[in-house]
Amino acid sequence: MNIPTPTSAICPPQCNACGLRKTGAFMPVNAEELKFIEAFRTGTTAVKAGATILHEQKPNGKLFTLYSGWAFRYKTLSDGRRQILNFLLPGDFIGLQQKFADGPMHGIEAVTDTSLCVFPRKRLWELFRNFPNLGYDITWLAAREEGMVDDHLLTAGRRNATERVAMLLMHLFRRLERVGMAEGGLVEFPINQQHIADALGLSLVHTNKTLRRLRHLGLHEIQDGKLRLLNTRALERIADYYDTPPPQVPLL
C-alpha cells in the first residue's frame, strides 16, 4: 500500500532524489534525460498557502512542476466572479498555456503551502530539439490537462448541482489515489466550500446544501481537512463518472 506523499515535503536539490519519481506513478526516464531535466531546472520555490503562483494578467516566463501541495488554475470576470479551471496536484506541470497564449491569462494560486520546481520557458525550445521524447511528453501533458478541462466543461454545462459535487469528489479522489495520496477511502482535502463552488460554477450556499445532502445520504465525509468516500459506487453512478486515470504519466 502506498504511503501518502506528505504535502509539506520540500523538493530535494537533486532530481534523482525526487520523492515523486519513487511513487511509481510516473513514467521512468533514463539517466541522460534526468540529467537534462536537472540542468533545465532553474531551482525550486516554495509558495505559501493562499499566495499567487502565477498572476492572472502577466506571464512571468516560468514553468513549474508542482512537487507538493495543492494549487488551482482560475479565471475571473471583471466584476469578480471566479471560475476554477482545474486543481493542480503533485506531479502536475504548470504554465504551458502562458508560453503560448497572448490574450488574457489564467491565474494560479496555492491552496496549501506548496513546493515547486522552476523551469525557464525560454529554454523550452532547447528541450524539444535535444530531447524530442521529452517534448512529446509535454504535449502528452498538455493534452491530458485539456482532457480534464473538457470534463469540467461537461460538468459545468450539463450536470446538475448534485451530479457536479459527486463528480468533483470522485475526480479528485481518483487523481490523488493515482499519485499515492489515498489511504483506504481517505485523502487530504485542503479546499473549502468556496473552492468547490468556484470549480463547479455554483453559489457557495447551494454548494453547501448539496454537499450536506450527499453527506446525509452517507456518501462521503469531510472532516479536519480530510475527505472520506463512503460509497464510491453510488457517487460514480450519480456523477455518471467512469473515467480511469492513466497508470503512469510523464513527469518533468
Next chain:
Amino acid sequence: MNIPTPTSAICPPQCNACGLRKTGAFMPVNAEELKFIEAFRTGTTAVKAGATILHEQKPNGKLFTLYSGWAFRYKTLSDGRRQILNFLLPGDFIGLQQKFADGPMHGIEAVTDTSLCVFPRKRLWELFRNFPNLGYDITWLAAREEGMVDDHLLTAGRRNATERVAMLLMHLFRRLERVGMAEGGLVEFPINQQHIADALGLSLVHTNKTLRRLRHLGLHEIQDGKLRLLNTRALERIADYYDTPPPQVPLL
C-alpha cells in the same frame, strides 16, 4: 481585404497549393517542413454535414487538419445530455487528445460538409524526432485549444445566459475573422440554436429567447445561415470579452 474561404472547398492534393496557407493567417513553414508535412499526410477525406468525424468511444488512430467547413468536439452523458466543447474551424488541428487519453473520449461531428487532411497518429513520434519545431508547434496548438476550453468553462460556469450568448457570438466571429472568413460584420454561420444551447450549457428554449432578446436590442442578426454583428462594442461589454486571437498560428 480578405476573400472568405469557401467552406465547400476541397483540400488540394499538394500542400504547396494549400488554400489555407495563402490566407496569411498561419505561420509560414520552410520547404523542408512542408515536404515532410506532405509526406506525413496520409491523404484527405470529405465528411458530410451531420456525420461523425471521430466517434466518441473509439479512437481511430487518425489526426486531422480541418481544411474547410465547420465541426465541433463534444461529450455526452449516458442519458443523452450533450456538451459541445469547442467549435472547429478551418486550420484547426483535430484529434490530439485521443492520441494520449485512455478514458472516455470526446466525439467530433461535422456541422457542414467538411474537407480534412488526414495524418497517422502512429508517425507523430517521428515528427517530434525529425522536426522538433513542428513538435513545438503541435504543443502550441494543444495549449491554444486548451485556452479556448478554459474560456468556455468560465462561460458555462460563471456567465448568465445573455453573457454566454454574447460571448459565443464574439468568440466565433473573431476566430472566423482571423482566418479571413469575415466580410465586414458578416460571416457564414451554419450552426443552429441547438448547437448554441449545447455549447453554452443552456436549454434550447432559453437559448432562443436570449438570442431573440439580443436581436431586438439590435446587437446581431442571423439570417440565411449568416451572422451579422451590428454592435460588437456592446457585445464585448456584455460578455466581458477582451480577447484578441493571435495573428498567426501554426498549421499542419
Next chain:
DNA sequence: CGGACATTTGACAAGCTTCAAGAGAAGTGG
C-alpha cells in the same frame, strides 16, 4: 474575550428548464 473565517440554515426571488403547441421553411412522394 474579540475578531476573522468557514460552515450552516431559512426565506424569498430570480433565472432557467420543461412542457406544449403553433408557424414557417424545406424536402418527399404520390
Next chain:
DNA sequence: CCACTTCTCTTGAAGCTTGTCAAATGTCCG
C-alpha cells in the same frame, strides 16, 4: 402540383433548481 413529413424557430405558461439575502453557529487564534 399538392399533401405530408420533418426540422428549426418561436412563444406562452408553469414549475423547479439555483442564487441572493440575512443571520446564526462553530472554530481557530491572538
